[in-house]
Amino acid sequence: xxFDHLRYGPKVxxxxxxxxxxxxxxxxxxxxxxxxxxxxxxxxxxxxHEVLRADPVRGAExxxxxxxxxxxxxxxxxxxxxxxxxxxxxxxxxxLPAAAAIVAIxxxxxxxxxxxxxxxxxxxxxxxxxxxxxxALSRLERNVAREQAARYLSDAGDVxxxxxxxxxxCDRKDExxxxxxxxxxxxxxxxxxxxxxxxxxxxxASARPVLDDVEQAxxxxxxxxxxxxxxxxxxxxxxxxxxxxLLRIRLMTRELEG
Amino acid sequence: MQxxxxxxxxxxxxxxxxxxxxxxxxPLMERHYRRLYRLALSYLRNPDDALxxxxxxxxxxxxxxxxxxxxxxxxxxLSRITINVAIDRYRRDKRRQATFTPLAEGxxxxxxxxxxxxxxxxxxxxxxxxxxxxxxxxxxEKQRAVFVLRHYEEMSLEEIAESLGMSLxxxxxxxxxAVHRLRERLQxxxx
Numbered sequence: 001x002x003f004d005h006l007r008y009g010p011k012v013x014x015x016x017x018x019x020x021x022x023x024x025x026x027x028x029x030x031x032x033x034x035x036x037x038x039x040x041x042x043x044x045x046x047x048x049h050e051v052l053r054a055d056p057v058r059g060a061e062x063x064x065x066x067x068x069x070x071x072x073x074x075x076x077x078x079x080x081x082x083x084x085x086x087x088x089x090x091x092x093x094x095x096l097p098a099a100a101a102i103v104a105i106x107x108x109x110x111x112x113x114x115x116x117x118x119x120x121x122x123x124x125x126x127x128x129x130x131x132x133x134x135x136a137l138s139r140l141e142r143n144v145a146r147e148q149a150a151r152y153l154s155d156a157g158d159v160x161x162x163x164x165x166x167x168x169x170c171d172r173k174d175e176x177x178x179x180x181x182x183x184x185x186x187x188x189x190x191x192x193x194x195x196x197x198x199x200x201x202x203x204x205a206s207a208r209p210v211l212d213d214v215e216q217a218x219x220x221x222x223x224x225x226x227x228x229x230x231x232x233x234x235x236x237x238x239x240x241x242x243x244x245x246l247l248r249i250r251l252m253t254r255e256l257e258g
Numbered sequence: 259m260q261x262x263x264x265x266x267x268x269x270x271x272x273x274x275x276x277x278x279x280x281x282x283x284x285p286l287m288e289r290h291y292r293r294l295y296r297l298a299l300s301y302l303r304n305p306d307d308a309l310x311x312x313x314x315x316x317x318x319x320x321x322x323x324x325x326x327x328x329x330x331x332x333x334x335x336l337s338r339i340t341i342n343v344a345i346d347r348y349r350r351d352k353r354r355q356a357t358f359t360p361l362a363e364g365x366x367x368x369x370x371x372x373x374x375x376x377x378x379x380x381x382x383x384x385x386x387x388x389x390x391x392x393x394x395x396x397x398x399e400k401q402r403a404v405f406v407l408r409h410y411e412e413m414s415l416e417e418i419a420e421s422l423g424m425s426l427x428x429x430x431x432x433x434x435x436a437v438h439r440l441r442e443r444l445q446x447x448x449x
Binding site for chain 2: 009010013014016017018019021044045048051052054055056057058059060061062063064066069070072073074076077080
């Protein structure tokens with residue numbers, strides 16, 4: 001019986017979560033009918049199954065209307081199509097030798113350094129050096145600042161795409177459209193931008209022109225009422241297009257991500 | 259490429275995408291985006307990340323439509339892309355968190371904005387959802403994917419094995435382990 005119990009243990013889990021069919025299912029059900037431990041196990045797992053079936057995620061609705069999602073995907077697809085041929089081959093061609101060189105330097109540097117300048121043993125009583133050097137720490141901070149900037153730009157791009165993607169009408173007679181969510185999101189992003197520049201202005205210096213243009217565009221969106229005239233949105237979209245802001249955001253995000 | 263499938267069907271839309279017809283994206287998204295969103299959300303447990311994953315899924319669908327075998331069902335193919343995008347995203351975020359201190363605990367956007375959470379976030383923030391999210395978080399990423407594909411997507415074990423590139427035996431043992439870990443974590447929780 002104990003052997004059977006062990007043999008059927010995993011099958012009871014699969015049975016409780018509806019993953020057994022046919023003969024395997026019948027055999028496991030039959031066994032659970034005659035084995036008190038397996039029956040109790042099955043009941044316990046069925047109760048768990050019920051709890052998990054009540055997970056609100058099962059009925060969750062996306063927070064972004066379909067037209068906006070379509071616009072985002074189309075923007076990404078257009079960008080992918082516009083990318084010059086051989087882009088990846090070029091990156092690979094440059095990237096692989098560069099990576100090999102970095103690995104080689106990392107492997108050889110300690111040996112070369114120890115030949116050129118022998119390192120004296122630390123005097124007794126002197127504390128161990130810190131695990132992370134100041135240089136490594138500064139590099140880490142720079143990377144963090146650049147990652148934050150990349151994320152911020154990517155989120156800002158999403159907001160601008162959302163506004164450009166024919167928002168839903170809120171007042172048909174007056175030709176007004178709903179930009180409430182995008183406007184609120186712009187205000188959040190502007191708050192994030194302030195923190196971004198405080199945390200690492202040097203690290204994101206190269207992104208400054210794009211960050212400034214994005215800030216201007218976000219301010220325009222943030223200043224919109226939630227139910228705004230369609231022509232105001234079109235004017236904003238024309239500005240974004242004229243400045244090629246979405247393309248510049250995408251390129252700068254990639255550069256920041258390294 | 260001439261589509262042999264019924265016009266407007268999933269198969270027809272995928273054939274059209276494979277031939278570079280971008281117009282086919284919208285009806286395909288319309289049909290599947292809710293289901294894929296829930297799948298991504300059940301794995302990532304974050305509405306923004308789930309939306310990004312769905313977006314990424316459709317971009318990949320367009321880019322890889324030519325690699326689709328032309329006969330298999332579109333639904334499972336899209337689910338497979340979504341779960342793999344979600345796993346990649348989860349790994350990336352884990353790596354990021356290892357070297358990156360977030361602006362604030364939890365959802366930094368919401369913290370900074372200080373505004374009312376959306377209805378979607380309120381649903382997601384329910385106590386039960388929170389308990390389930392923390393329980394799922396302790397599962398290794400593939401085990402979690404197996405569980406999600408079975409419980410939320412109701413895929414067969416064979417389909418899961420194919421989607422995740424695992425053997426059938428590994429899928430069975432992963433599901434068994436996942437279920438037992440979840441039971442430990444959700445002890446005392448009632449539906």
